[in-house]
Amino acid sequence: MRVVHFGHACVLLETGTARILLDPGAFSAGFEGERELDAVLITHQHFDHIDSEKLPKLLEANPGAKLIVDPGTEETVRKLGLEYQVVNPGDAVEIGGAAINVVGGQHAVIHADIPVVPNVGYLVDHGAFYHPGDSFFVPEQKVDVLGLPTGAPWLKAAEAVDYLRAVAPRVAVPIHEAVLANPAMHYGLFTNLAPEGTEVRVPARGEDVKLR
Numbered sequence: 162m163r164v165v166h167f168g169h170a171c172v173l174l175e176t177g178t179a180r181i182l183l184d185p186g187a188f189s190a191g192f193e194g195e196r197e198l199d200a201v202l203i204t205h206q207h208f209d210h211i212d213s214e215k216l217p218k219l220l221e222a223n224p225g226a227k228l229i230v231d232p233g234t235e236e237t238v239r240k241l242g243l244e245y246q247v248v249n250p251g252d253a254v255e256i257g258g259a260a261i262n263v264v265g266g267q268h269a270v271i272h273a274d275i276p277v278v279p280n281v282g283y284l285v286d287h288g289a290f291y292h293p294g295d296s297f298f299v300p301e302q303k304v305d306v307l308g309l310p311t312g313a314p315w316l317k318a319a320e321a322v323d324y325l326r327a328v329a330p331r332v333a334v335p336i337h338e339a340v341l342a343n344p345a346m347h348y349g350l351f352t353n354l355a356p357e358g359t360e361v362r363v364p365a366r367g368e369d370v371k372l373r
Contacts, residue, residue, distance in 0.1 A: 264281065
């Protein structure tokens with residue numbers, strides 16, 4: 162599997178059979194130039210996970226790509242006039258020969274006064290890669306590569322470390338870092354406090370990295 166991190170929550174996966182783009186949001190850059198995508202997956206409705214200005218042009222340039230969204234994002238993509246499929250936790254879909262299992266259900270709590278929105282995580286090829294969106298959901302399946310949330314209004318460093326330990330992947334790729342002035346500080350914590358057997362890899366933005 163090859164992974165490209167376009168900054169923040171946006172990740173491109175090349176599974177060997179499919180090219181899947183997850184969470185192309187407003188804090189990410191470079192994904193708009195991708196072609197021959199098989200699917201675009203959105204975990205939830207927040208603008209740092211779905212860029213409403215760039216998404217229509219991206220899909221126009223990738224006519225074979227299926228747009229898959231959580232229930233909370235449906236209104237956004239409907240207003241954009243896009244074709245889409247809504248998925249819920251427990252659903253399973255196949256994209257270009259890659260298996261996608263939908264898990265989770267809710268965004269992590271930001272503050273008691275802010276309503277909790279839907280959020281789904283995507284397990285690709287039975288745990289070969291897991292993107293949790295903005296949640297601490299731990300899937301039942303063993304995860305090989307985890308997209309690890311690093312910094313957010315709903316997240317502190319200790320919680321990220323505890324989540325890393327709970328999932329215990331073979332490789333952790335830190336994502337969701339754009340809100341931090343110096344994310345390297347968190348990467349060091351992850352490396353030092355990761356569970357035994359977990360490697361923390363920090364690809365440069367846009368770098369194509371083979372992870373297995």
